[in-house]
Amino acid sequence: MRRAVLILTGLWMVFAVPAQAADQLREAPSPYLRLHATDPVDWRTWSDDVFEQARASGKPVLLSIGYLACHWCHVMQKESYANPDVAAFINAHFIPVIVDREARPDIDAYYQHAMANMGAATGWPLTVFLTPDRAPFWGGGYFPEPARGGMPAFSDILHAASVAYREDPGAVMRSARAAVEQLRALAQNQPGELTVQKAIDVGAYLAARLDPLQGGFGEGAKFPNVPALDLIWRTAIATSNTEQMDAVTQTLRHMVNGGLYDHVGGGFFRYTIDPAWAVPHFEKMLDTNAAMLGLMVEVWRETRDPLLERRIRETLAFLLDELLMPDGVFAAALDASSLTADNHLEEGAFYTWDPDKVRKLAEEDAEAFFQDFTIIALPDGPADGPGTLQRIDFEAGSPSEASLRVLDKLKAQRSNRSRPRRDDKVLVDWNAMAVQALAEAAAAFNDPKLFGIALKAYDGVLDTMVTPDGVWRGRFNGEPVGPSLIEDHAVTMDAALTLYEIKPVERLIDSAVDGLPLALAFEDETKGGFYHTRPDQDAPTQAQDRLKPRFDEPNPSANALMARVLAKLDYYRHRLQLRQKAQHTMNAFGGLADDPGAYRPAASILGLPLVMDDAVQVVIMADDPIGEGADTLRQTVLGTALGARLLLTMRPNDVLPDGHPAQYKEQIDGEPTAYVCRGTVCSLPVTTPADLRRTLLSMRGADFSTAPINRPQ
Numbered sequence: 054m055r056r057a058v059l060i061l062t063g064l065w066m067v068f069a070v071p072a073q074a075a076d077q078l079r080e081a082p083s084p085y086l087r088l089h090a091t092d093p094v095d096w097r098t099w100s101d102d103v104f105e106q107a108r109a110s111g112k113p114v115l116l117s118i119g120y121l122a123c124h125w126c127h128v129m130q131k132e133s134y135a136n137p138d139v140a141a142f143i144n145a146h147f148i149p150v151i152v153d154r155e156a157r158p159d160i161d162a163y164y165q166h167a168m169a170n171m172g173a174a175t176g177w178p179l180t181v182f183l184t185p186d187r188a189p190f191w192g193g194g195y196f197p198e199p200a201r202g203g204m205p206a207f208s209d210i211l212h213a214a215s216v217a218y219r220e221d222p223g224a225v226m227r228s229a230r231a232a233v234e235q236l237r238a239l240a241q242n243q244p245g246e247l248t249v250q251k252a253i254d255v256g257a258y259l260a261a262r263l264d265p266l267q268g269g270f271g272e273g274a275k276f277p278n279v280p281a282l283d284l285i286w287r288t289a290i291a292t293s294n295t296e297q298m299d300a301v302t303q304t305l306r307h308m309v310n311g312g313l314y315d316h317v318g319g320g321f322f323r324y325t326i327d328p329a330w331a332v333p334h335f336e337k338m339l340d341t342n343a344a345m346l347g348l349m350v351e352v353w354r355e356t357r358d359p360l361l362e363r364r365i366r367e368t369l370a371f372l373l374d375e376l377l378m379p380d381g382v383f384a385a386a387l388d389a390s391s392l393t394a395d396n397h398l399e400e401g402a403f404y405t406w407d408p409d410k411v412r413k414l415a416e417e418d419a420e421a422f423f424q425d426f427t428i429i430a431l432p433d434g435p436a437d438g439p440g441t442l443q444r445i446d447f448e449a450g451s452p453s454e455a456s457l458r459v460l461d462k463l464k465a466q467r468s469n470r471s472r473p474r475r476d477d478k479v480l481v482d483w484n485a486m487a488v489q490a491l492a493e494a495a496a497a498f499n500d501p502k503l504f505g506i507a508l509k510a511y512d513g514v515l516d517t518m519v520t521p522d523g524v525w526r527g528r529f530n531g532e533p534v535g536p537s538l539i540e541d542h543a544v545t546m547d548a549a550l551t552l553y554e555i556k557p558v559e560r561l562i563d564s565a566v567d568g569l570p571l572a573l574a575f576e577d578e579t580k581g582g583f584y585h586t587r588p589d590q591d592a593p594t595q596a597q598d599r600l601k602p603r604f605d606e607p608n609p610s611a612n613a614l615m616a617r618v619l620a621k622l623d624y625y626r627h628r629l630q631l632r633q634k635a636q637h638t639m640n641a642f643g644g645l646a647d648d649p650g651a652y653r654p655a656a657s658i659l660g661l662p663l664v665m666d667d668a669v670q671v672v673i674m675a676d677d678p679i680g681e682g683a684d685t686l687r688q689t690v691l692g693t694a695l696g697a698r699l700l701l702t703m704r705p706n707d708v709l710p711d712g713h714p715a716q717y718k719e720q721i722d723g724e725p726t727a728y729v730c731r732g733t734v735c736s737l738p739v740t741t742p743a744d745l746r747r748t749l750l751s752m753r754g755a756d757f758s759t760a761p762i763n764r765p766q
Contacts, residue, residue, distance in 0.1 A: 122336035245643030256288030268304030320371030581641030613657035
């Protein structure tokens with residue numbers, strides 16, 4: 054009897070784990086994980102218990118990292134994870150774990166770096182084999198099933214990993230130990246002194262490496278690389294370098310006229326697979342569009358380019374029409390894939406166009422339309438088959454009225470297609486990025502309604518992040534997505550300070566101050582800098598080996614954001630210790646300036662001196678800081694490209710801290726009065742928008758790099 058019970062118990066455990074795993078995925082706060090709930094693979098979600106199971110079973114862990122909008126993640130699911138034979142082998146020889154990289158970018162970043170260090174493929178899906186101690190010993194990106202295109206079959210990869218783990222554990226452990234040792238370097242600082250001149254030099258270095266014909270970086274697939282372009286632009290503004298400005302505007306022209314941009318529905322795809330910006334991967338991400346919106350607004354402030362204004366407004370319409378949720382926050386992404394007319398899931402099916410069908414739909418406007426636009430065939434399709442729209446002349450301005458009529462027809466026709474799935478996760482950091490971008494657009498165009506949308510989204514971010522049950526990275530269907538990370542706190546505080554500059558109401562800056570203790574829980578007080586995770590989180594590494602994010606991946610580094618936030622809070626609330634923390638954080642990674650190979654990925658950190666020591670500081674004194682007079686001067690500031698900006702609106706009797714260059718300045722004749730300062734030098738008082746505009750343009754290009762912003766130490 055007892056033996057029978059033991060047998061039945063063993064059988065229950067064999068069959069219960071898959072059932073429990075499937076239930077776990079079906080109830081997960083992630084559309085991506087729910088998509089895998091029907092796989093025959095016995096997926097688990099990341100937890101300490103999973104690695105205890107691996108240790109007890111003697112099996113390695115198979116880790117798969119992806120996200121809902123990822124086309125090749127869906128391909129690998131269809132080919133391998135939905136394949137009963139492949140799944141059976143995985144279940145027999147591995148403990149399989151699946152992660153949504155948008156919910157857990159800390160896990161993703163750790164293993165992306167591991168694969169890069171091993172010389173393996175990175176990106177998504179990411180496939181990594183781990184020991185029960187979470188150490189990676191082998192892996193790569195997408196693997197086909199069966200083998201093709203010179204790539205081995207995933208079933209062969211699985212077999213090789215299983216055999217190696219079972220029959221050559223010494224080699225596996227050596228590989229795992231080496232990987233962990235290399236990753237520990239990313240937990241260490243790269244100290245050094247950063248200066249304004251170094252930031253300017255990095256900007257010039259990056260500008261010289263932009264593609265002179267097509268814009269952007271590199272000779273293969275092209276990504277927006279917004280932080281690097283932003284650094285080039287801001288150093289160009291600070292030094293009046295028109296060649297650098299032109300290099301950025303040319304890159305933007307190629308991005309907004311090429312296939313990276315959705316000419317029918319607005320908004321940007323994540324990247325193109327070619328150097329000519331022609332053929333994208335078709336996922337549309339909230340963070341990509343927020344970043345591009347912010348950059349376009351900053352450049353438009355200087356150029357007033359009508360085409361750029363059109364793209365800004367179209368991207369805003371995309372965000373508000375396609376990603377804005379009923380409660381005022383934004384969904385994470387739209388899938389790259391959608392169903393075709395014959396019910397097949399195909400990448401880009403929603404966005405690609407057949408030339409003959411477009412010509413027929415355009416009718417009498419066809420000739421004019423095809424003088425403005427061309428259709429670039431997909432690489433794996435016929436030369437005259439469906440493809441992506443892009444402008445013929447990348448230097449051209451807005452398309453003709455005839456072309457705009459055709460685009461409207463295409464949009465109406467496309468509305469009848471099967472729409473891509475939307476990932477309704479609410480991610481704190483991506484939403485905070487969107488808040489900043491919307492707020493800057495609202496300020497540049499003096500659009501109070503748009504500012505109200507940004508403000509509502511910011512309140513939604515706070516409600517998502519901090520609940521009675523904890524501090525979270527996001528939510529899905531009302532459930533928390535995962536523990537907050539340093540970028541969630543950094544971008545949220547930065548968004549609050551941007552809103553405060555535009556509309557100086559105390560509750561906005563108070564919310565940034567209130568968020569500071571939560572962020573400081575991630576700080577390395579001894580050596581400087583901020584860890585990606587808190588020490589008590591279920592991270593992929595031991596607490597003492599936690600990573601400190603220093604690179605833009607692709608969004609600005611959390612350490613760069615934290616240094617900027619701390620410096621701004623010191624400026625607005627006069628807390629010297631925050632300035633010192635900002636300096637400590639910046640210097641913790643200043644050594645990156647000695648490595649030209651780090652300039653592009655570390656652009657946000659290397660550009661910190663522009664804010665810390667060389668920002669254009671504008672102080673507006675007014676009896677009513679949110680009244681019409683102060684607002685008129687503020688709109689002048691917000692409509693001008695300044696490189697790095699610190700904008701403070703205060704009452705005449707408010708006291709500026711010791712060392713502030715405008716400390717003893719006074720209001721003139723009871724009128725709202727502005728002073729423009731850079732370094733230790735301030736302008737004469739100005740009270741009219743025209744005088745303020747002239748002063749801003751004069752001060753922004755002045756050479757005060759040897760006279761940084763000083764506060765008593």
